[in-house]
Amino acid sequence: MILVEIDGMFHSLMRPWVGYQVAIVVGVFLLSYVLRLWLGPPIRAWMGTREGWPKWRMRVLVVVHQRLRAIFFVVVMWAVVLAMREFTWPSRSYILSLVATLAMAWLLVVFATRLIRSMLLRRVVRIGASIYVTLYILGIVDETAEVLDAAALSIGDVRLSLLLLVQGAVVIGVLFALARFITQSTSARINANEDISPSMRVLIVKVVQIIFYAIAFFAGVRALGIDLTGLAVLSGAIGVGLGFGLQKVVSNLVSGVIILLDKSIKPGDVISLGDTFGWIQTLGARYASVVTRDGREYLIPNEDLITGQVVNWSHSDEFVRLDIYFGTAYDDDPHQVRKLAIAAAMGVERVLSSRPPVCHMVGFGDSSVDYILRFWITDPTGGLTNIRGNVYLALWDMFQEHGISFPFPQREVRLLGKTQVDIAPD
Structure with missing residues (x-):
């Protein structure tokens, strides 16, 4: 049957008007290419002036701009088809209408699959949908299904064919894309809800993702007519093996749930x-x-x-106390040193005045009197080293202004007597 159809198709292709239609298709393709080169840059420049437009509208424009040649091809091809049907017989525009229909279907598939964010899933769905619409338009869906179904492998009571695998890939891919779209929409609404704590938002989003992806997988498998009860024993054995091999992974998953529940981080x-x-x-x-x-x-x-x-640093509140240590010479008044240190810290921008700094003398060193200066901040995300450095600089300026010195260890070497070294003559 298929050989007869192929033979008839071959004889049809040998007719003179077939060559004319093929030439017209090639001409329309070249015309669409020229139109893309001519109108593409002005459209791109016009898009650059649309600053106030929403992001989704700009993304649509970008996708349209990327497919300008295909759009021009479809529009011009359908115009040619309508003109041919008006002035000639329908048989002389059959190939043109077939090419126009295929081009429009492929273009619609491209635009529809842009809704899928995953690059791999988008490519798989796009290829599968393009193949299906091509077979449907050519009218050979049933013949192709028979060929794919004939290539099968039987394992016990389970029969796996290429047709079943293709259907499974398409059904599961569509369901996963739908689940991804629903989870992203739900996640956006949950993250925008300020009444829910950040940790609970993360937990709710993870639970929603697991639920919808699990529903998509099991619904896809059941839609293909695969019985999951036979996989229960096998999945149990695999689960035991994975439990030992993925112990660290499971531990991290459980720890993540605990962190989200107790809100410690x-x-x-x-x-x-x-x-x-x-x-x-x-x-x-x-x-x-x-x-x-x-x-x-x-x-x-x-x-x-x-x-x-x-x-x-910010678990229960945002207040953080920092300590810095310094020393002054023994000739300096410790009461004045403490007052000047507190005044210097108060002059730094990020140091809180509601919780004023304090300075204590903590010991007598070998060459200095040692102090500790304590102060509070509320923005640890701004950094800790830089605020300590700013306080040290403020101390330096304040002590230089009031004559307070920073001592450093000094050593003296004294020779108590002459030591004569006798050098033996050669």
Whole structure:
């Protein structure tokens, strides 16, 4: 049957008007290419002047600009088809209408798949949809399905064919794309709700993602007619093996849930863990992203945040007390030194005046009287080293102005007697 159709198609292609239509298609393609070169730059320049437009509208314009040649081809091709139908017989525009229909269908598939954010999933759905619409327009869907269904592999009572695999990929891909769209829309609304704490937002978003993706997977598998009960024993055995092999991964997942539930750490907190000091940018299922002052981003496993000693500078409130140590000479009045140190710290911008600094004398050193200066800030995200440096500079200026000196160790070497060294003659 298929051979007969192919033979008839071959004889049809040998007709003179077929060559004319192919030439027209090539001409329209070249014309659309010229139109793209001619109108593309002005349209791009016009897009650059649309500063106040929303982002979604600008994205649509960008997609349209990227597909200008295909759009011109479809428009001109349909114009040619309508003109041919008006002035000639329909048989002389059959190939033109077929090409125009295919081009328009492929263009619609491209625009529709742009809604899928995942690049890999978008490409898979685009290829699958393009193949299906091509087969549908050519009218060979049933024949192709018979060929794919004939290529099958039977394992017990389960029969796997290429047709089933293709249908499964398409159904699961569409359901995953729908689940991704729903979870992103839900996540945006949850993150915009200021009544929910940041940690609870992250937890709710993760739970919503797991639920919708699980529903998409099981719904896709059930839609293909695959019985999941036969996979229960196998999945149990695999689960036991994965439990031992992925112990650390599971531990990090559980630790992440615990962190989100007890709200000990949340996005925006300033923490210290070992030599790492920074603020939490995101809380993931496996790790927390901590950004330091120098722009480095550390991915700290959630298990370390649970088992390790973490300093959360902004857990219960934003007040942070900092200590700096200094010393002055023994000739300087300690009462005046304390007053000048407090006044110097009060003159620094980030030091709180509502919680005034204090200065205490803490000991007598070898060459100096030692002091500790304590002050409070409310913005640890602004950095700790820089505020300490500013306070030290303020102390330097204040002490230089009032004649207070910073001592440094000095050593004297005294020779108590002459030591004569006898050098033997050669």
